[in-house]
Amino acid sequence: MSGRVKGFRFAGVYSGVKADDALDLGLIVADEPAVASAVFTRNRVRAAPVVVSERRLKSGLCQAILVNSGNANACTGKQGQQAALALTRVAAAALRVPIALVVPASTGVIGVPLARDDIERAIPSLVADLSETGATRFARAIMTTDRGPKLARAEVKVGRTMCRVLGIAKGAGMIHPNMATTLAFVVTDVPLRRATLSRLLRQSTEVTFNRATVDGDTSTNDSIYVLASGAATSRVIDEKSAAGRRFAAALTEVLESLAKQVVADGEGAEHLVRIEVLGARTNTDAVQIARTIAGSQLVKTALHGCDPNWGRILAAAGRSGARFNPDHVSMKIGSVPIFERGTPVMTPRTELKAAVTMKRGEYVITVTVGAGRGLGHYWTCDLGHEYVRINADYRT
Amino acid sequence: MSGRVKGFRFAGVYSGVKADDALDLGLIVADEPAVASAVFTRNRVRAAPVVVSERRLKSGLCQAILVNSGNANACTGKQGQQAALALTRVAAAALRVPIALVVPASTGVIGVPLARDDIERAIPSLVADLSETGATRFARAIMTTDRGPKLARAEVKVGRTMCRVLGIAKGAGMIHPNMATTLAFVVTDVPLRRATLSRLLRQSTEVTFNRATVDGDTSTNDSIYVLASGAATSRVIDEKSAAGRRFAAALTEVLESLAKQVVADGEGAEHLVRIEVLGARTNTDAVQIARTIAGSQLVKTALHGCDPNWGRILAAAGRSGARFNPDHVSMKIGSVPIFERGTPVMTPRTELKAAVTMKRGEYVITVTVGAGRGLGHYWTCDLGHEYVRINADYRT
Numbered sequence: 109m110s111g112r113v114k115g116f117r118f119a120g121v122y123s124g125v126k127a128d129d130a131l132d133l134g135l136i137v138a139d140e141p142a143v144a145s146a147v148f149t150r151n152r153v154r155a156a157p158v159v160v161s162e163r164r165l166k167s168g169l170c171q172a173i174l175v176n177s178g179n180a181n182a183c184t185g186k187q188g189q190q191a192a193l194a195l196t197r198v199a200a201a202a203l204r205v206p207i208a209l210v211v212p213a214s215t216g217v218i219g220v221p222l223a224r225d226d227i228e229r230a231i232p233s234l235v236a237d238l239s240e241t242g243a244t245r246f247a248r249a250i251m252t253t254d255r256g257p258k259l260a261r262a263e264v265k266v267g268r269t270m271c272r273v274l275g276i277a278k279g280a281g282m283i284h285p286n287m288a289t290t291l292a293f294v295v296t297d298v299p300l301r302r303a304t305l306s307r308l309l310r311q312s313t314e315v316t317f318n319r320a321t322v323d324g325d326t327s328t329n330d331s332i333y334v335l336a337s338g339a340a341t342s343r344v345i346d347e348k349s350a351a352g353r354r355f356a357a358a359l360t361e362v363l364e365s366l367a368k369q370v371v372a373d374g375e376g377a378e379h380l381v382r383i384e385v386l387g388a389r390t391n392t393d394a395v396q397i398a399r400t401i402a403g404s405q406l407v408k409t410a411l412h413g414c415d416p417n418w419g420r421i422l423a424a425a426g427r428s429g430a431r432f433n434p435d436h437v438s439m440k441i442g443s444v445p446i447f448e449r450g451t452p453v454m455t456p457r458t459e460l461k462a463a464v465t466m467k468r469g470e471y472v473i474t475v476t477v478g479a480g481r482g483l484g485h486y487w488t489c490d491l492g493h494e495y496v497r498i499n500a501d502y503r504t
Numbered sequence: 505m506s507g508r509v510k511g512f513r514f515a516g517v518y519s520g521v522k523a524d525d526a527l528d529l530g531l532i533v534a535d536e537p538a539v540a541s542a543v544f545t546r547n548r549v550r551a552a553p554v555v556v557s558e559r560r561l562k563s564g565l566c567q568a569i570l571v572n573s574g575n576a577n578a579c580t581g582k583q584g585q586q587a588a589l590a591l592t593r594v595a596a597a598a599l600r601v602p603i604a605l606v607v608p609a610s611t612g613v614i615g616v617p618l619a620r621d622d623i624e625r626a627i628p629s630l631v632a633d634l635s636e637t638g639a640t641r642f643a644r645a646i647m648t649t650d651r652g653p654k655l656a657r658a659e660v661k662v663g664r665t666m667c668r669v670l671g672i673a674k675g676a677g678m679i680h681p682n683m684a685t686t687l688a689f690v691v692t693d694v695p696l697r698r699a700t701l702s703r704l705l706r707q708s709t710e711v712t713f714n715r716a717t718v719d720g721d722t723s724t725n726d727s728i729y730v731l732a733s734g735a736a737t738s739r740v741i742d743e744k745s746a747a748g749r750r751f752a753a754a755l756t757e758v759l760e761s762l763a764k765q766v767v768a769d770g771e772g773a774e775h776l777v778r779i780e781v782l783g784a785r786t787n788t789d790a791v792q793i794a795r796t797i798a799g800s801q802l803v804k805t806a807l808h809g810c811d812p813n814w815g816r817i818l819a820a821a822g823r824s825g826a827r828f829n830p831d832h833v834s835m836k837i838g839s840v841p842i843f844e845r846g847t848p849v850m851t852p853r854t855e856l857k858a859a860v861t862m863k864r865g866e867y868v869i870t871v872t873v874g875a876g877r878g879l880g881h882y883w884t885c886d887l888g889h890e891y892v893r894i895n896a897d898y899r900t
Binding site: 150151152153154180182183184185217218219220327328405409410412413415417418419420422423425426427428431432434435447450451452491492493495496497499500 | 546547548549550576578579580581583613614615616723724801802805806808809811813814815816818819821822823824827828830831843846847848887888889891892893896
């Protein structure tokens with residue numbers, strides 16, 4: 109599958125914000141104003157670029173997204189607001205598009221003034237770098253502690269035309285709802301109305317990025333942007349049509365892939381684990397139990413040690429606030445039963461099998477809490493020494 | 505101050521539950537049935553000894569507490585219940601007290617059947633070990649990953665008599681409300697009514713153990729027991745009298761000291777940090793903000809790295825759910841201002857001063873979020889490599 113999506117170009121260059129010569133400035137540009145929507149962090153402390161983006165996207169249109177990494181431009185006061193405004197002004201002028209159609213995004217350290225002059229000087233070379241095949245360079249330019257670029261693609265047939273959905277994300281620490289603590293950008297050449305796009309984005313985010321945790325911390329900068337150029341075909345698709353449902357599935361698939369990549373790349377993580385809860389009274393209860401297990405430091409260190417410590421998992425479920433009877437709880441690690449109806453059932457042989465499963469890069473822990481119909485899941489990762497090393501030293 | 509409290513004896517021996525010959529079985533005995541109260545974990549998954557203790561303490565009286573460490577007797581099904589009942593029966597017989605006045609407590613690994621026979625065999629030597637000066641041996645016998653025994657003492661004048669309050673606790677990981685994830689035992693020779701004791705215990709717990717976190721995990725076994733022998737003087741004290749207020753203060757002092765010792769001994773912790781929140785709309789908001797900061801993995805790793813990362817502190821406050829205006833926030837580390845009215849104010853010189861403060865064993869971070877009257881605090885510790893090492897390997 110090609111990395112191209114009709115109507116979009118991408119760029120990534122080095123501006124000088126990062127200390128190590130890595131790409132740190134990215135740009136997505138639509139040939140024409142694209143239908144646009146976004147979801148933003150619910151943190152009360154919001155970075156300047158989030159405030160500016162939210163205001164500008166009220167128009168429902170966007171033509172360019174300017175993203176810097178290495179500095180979040182958060183907790184930087186008026187100066188930070190002015191930097192975000194000034195940089196989008198320079199980008200708009202270089203691209204010859206209205207400033208109202210350019211939105212900023214930032215990720216990196218909080219509370220340090222943005223090196224605005226360095227970024228301004230890099231904008232001409234950034235614009236010169238734009239190309240239809242530049243998505244991976246863009247993906248590299250928005251990385252912080254990420255181990256690699258994160259992209260996901262899907263195709264959607266609209267009439268006889270094959271359309272594309274391309275997602276690009278960054279994020280390794282500070283991952284938790286609400287919502288995804290990360291930056292994600294999705295572009296598609298499917299023609300959609302704004303209201304449709306907004307609704308589908310919220311729905312897809314809820315079951316993907318809002319079901320993923322690395323460390324329970326929500327950032328000041330979390331944002332997911334979606335831009336639809338409509339360049340692939342002229343037929344605007346309806347949410348309830350077959351094509352609309354296919355697009356919704358493709359968008360969820362792309363966001364799910366990105367969310368999993370983000371958790372798998374959780375700082376220092378070695379295991380991507382899906383916590384699957386079944387048999388709860390309601391779906392809300394099931395997600396609440398899955399979230400609490402997924403967020404438990406003790407569970408996450410046990411995952412790191414490949415230790416099938418069902419006791420910590422049950423203790424986490426028990427403090428989730430959801431109602432269930434501990435005597436009705438059963439648990440499996442992969443396909444290995446380790447706890448049944450309130451009692452541990454591991455034998456030395458099954459304990460070994462569970463430990464083997466836990467050495468895998470990705471696996472599922474299933475927790476059945478009763479006979480109810482409620483179900484829900486959460487993606488998490490292990491908590492290891494690398495997380496401590498990265499985060500005890502990050503700023504200095 | 506002597507370790508004795510009139511009317512109580514203590515013991516600690518090795519029964520064989522722990523692998524390394526350390527003391528693992530403790531006993532507190534009152535000469536006569538004591539007025540008793542307790543608060544227990546709010547986790548839905550409750551260990552067998554919690555269930556048995558809660559039921560027996562409904563009488564308001566208790567004469568002996570049997571505590572084993574190394575095994576929590578949690579998630580052990582019917583077998584676990586039977587073990588708790590059988591062991592208290594053996595202890596009651598050896599002590600010649602009614603079984604209804606003997607309560608069990610356990611701490612350690614979850615989900616492994618208790619080595620009931622080993623403990624049973626050790627009970628005669630445990631009873632033989634009882635002495636008025638055995639509190640430290642008892643404190644050692646209830647340790648798990650604790651680096652040392654935790655005791656706290658206070659005196660209360662009732663009439664012309666000097667009475668005593670002695671507290672003993674264990675706990676290093678799985679510390680978080682509700683309520684204190686730990687075991688704590690307080691004995692006093694002050695004469696009190698049950699209702700008074702229960703009310704004061706709840707109040708003191710709320711502002712001490714319920715304001716302390718190591719890792720956000722609440723255990724299946726958390727319990728705080730208080731026994732009042734009344735052996736020091738015959739005058740039963742009233743809650744609202746001067747002596748009653750002095751006793752309330754002494755109980756809070758003892759529980760505060762134990763809670764701080766537990767957090768300071770958080771697995772691998774090097775720093776005990778008080779998060780003080782001022783200027784919130786309500787006390788509830790202030791505690792909520794303090795709790796979220798105290799529980800943030802990113803804040804706790806920054807504390808470990810002695811990094812005055814106000815950005816993470818603010819981001820945590822922002823996701824606490826409490827309402828405040830980020831532009832009105834100010835922060836100090838110790839006495840060093842680092843953030844004022846929404847803007848970072850650190851200079852290289854003050855950054856150095858802040859880093860020096862953060863190298864201390866104990867310090868305060870003050871976060872003022874507005875001009876409201878709400879205030880509240882939380883005790884936390886840093887998250888370091890030792891926490892990961894201990895918890896990734898704990899069970900195996």
